[in-house]
Amino acid sequence: MMVRVAQNKKIDLAIEIAGVKFENPVMVASGTFGYGKEYADLVDLNQIGAVISKTLTIVPRDGHPPLRTFETPSGMLNAIGLHNIGVDNFISEKMKFLRTKKTKVIANIAGSTIEEYVQVAEKLNSAEGLHMLEINISSPNVKKGCMEFGSRADLTYECVKAIKEVSRYPVMPKLSPNVTDIVEIALACQEAGADCISLINTLVGMAIDWKKKKPVLSNITGGLSGPAIKPVALAMVWKVFQKVKLPLIGVGGIMNTTDALEFFMAGATAIQVGTANYVDPQTSVKIVEGLKKYCQENKISSIKELIGMAQPSPT
């Protein structure tokens, strides 16, 4: 019996978003990969499309007191409170290492006011080796800024527009699922000149320590992530794809190649691996390999062919 061996045809996983060429469409999500170097012993950063930094603010922040995280069925809650080293330290201490890698570097930024977002974006204009900004308008764990802006279309518009005006980099707002209509927020991003959109951030949730009769997290509520939220993220990518022209970067509970495929087919141009990095630091690299294999086996020459494949064809 003849066995037909799959031809070792070159599979093109490269994508381009707003002029930035990514070797592949797999990124590691903000807050789950530190500043990149932490995982360098275990993960070859040259094989990942992009590393997205922990959220950076204008001055370093200490975040919330413990407890900050709690595991839930197929997920976890976190309320870190933007604990980070600040934008200046990121530029002076962390960029040097990241510049040595082939991976693209995306800085995730936040502020308590729109002015603070703008200040962080301005500072990053001098960061050599950076490729894009991701705008955190979606963390549910701080009183000021973030989801406060991302849950209202008018403030989303104002925030994204203000950053676009000062930044030399393409801008990717990260959207919150904790809204009535995510499409409306996505359209506001588009109108404000965003270059692409990542979605979704975590879902607001909580846990109660029934023995101590009080909430587990010091912040009372936290953000739910992990495989538990994948169906929610997928539905939101699906909906936004139908109304918004910008490239979408899907994030939320992606654990493996088949999860990633679902996101591409729903309309994502790229994906981010988040909580899965804690479970298996190799997840992103395994997904890159898995996508190559899938494309090869299904005679797909470019990953771009998959984008929105499951969407109804236009009539």
Place this chain on the structure above:
Amino acid sequence: MVYQTDSPVLENLRLGEDCYKLILKAPKIVDHSWAGNFVHIQVNPFFYPLLRRAFSINEVDRKKGSLEVVFKVIGTGTGHLSRKKKGDTVNLLGPLGKTFSYPDNEDISIMVAGGLGIVPVYFLTRDLLRKKHKGKTYFLYGAKEKDQLYCLSDVKKLPKSKVEILYSTDDGSYGFKGYLDALLKQVLEKEDKNKVKIYACGPEGLLAKLSGLAKEENLFCQLSLEVGMPCGMGTCMGCVVKYKKDYSSPVTFKRVCCEGPVFNAQEVILD
């Protein structure tokens, strides 16, 4: 250097009611492991429970390339681990975290092991014996009751000529009747406090008391802390402890996984 390995289970020993010792083959990790280090274990590959579980290393066999972890079944993750059999594999990350500062030969070392907090200080004691450490060493081992001195047989094997072993139980069923900190105070009265180095791990209440004692008496004391850690690699910022370098410093947060788990008792704030 941190390694990720699929490690075969060499043995799974039941030490008592719901308490197990797992012996795993992980030569690369073992080569770089010292007392205080921990491994992050994926208990099963099916995402429930989702996150890894952190375990301090109890002992290593550098020739065989194996390491031991000891745990009590407290939930789904440890339940899964307790059912591992010889030949199963588990995925490990390690060695992680900072180690104890090993004592010098002039120092008097006092190991304070509360319950399963015995694990990292047992490793330190065994390592000191291997290094033919000459300083005087005490080993204080306590639990609620005798049945919960799960590692008693290991402790009994420590050479009495090199290590002075003292026991305590809350109910007096074995050794001194009372808490470990009271036993520690008795030992401290006999020794020159300037030469003493205390190494401790155990329940939160015990460590909080030791932290207070170290501050009051200006003692050298290192604590190995235990908290839930999503990543174990310093990225999620989820496992912090309140920290104050000295009297004049502000309170900040330190990550237990990579800035600990071993901290100077005088620098952490344990409520």
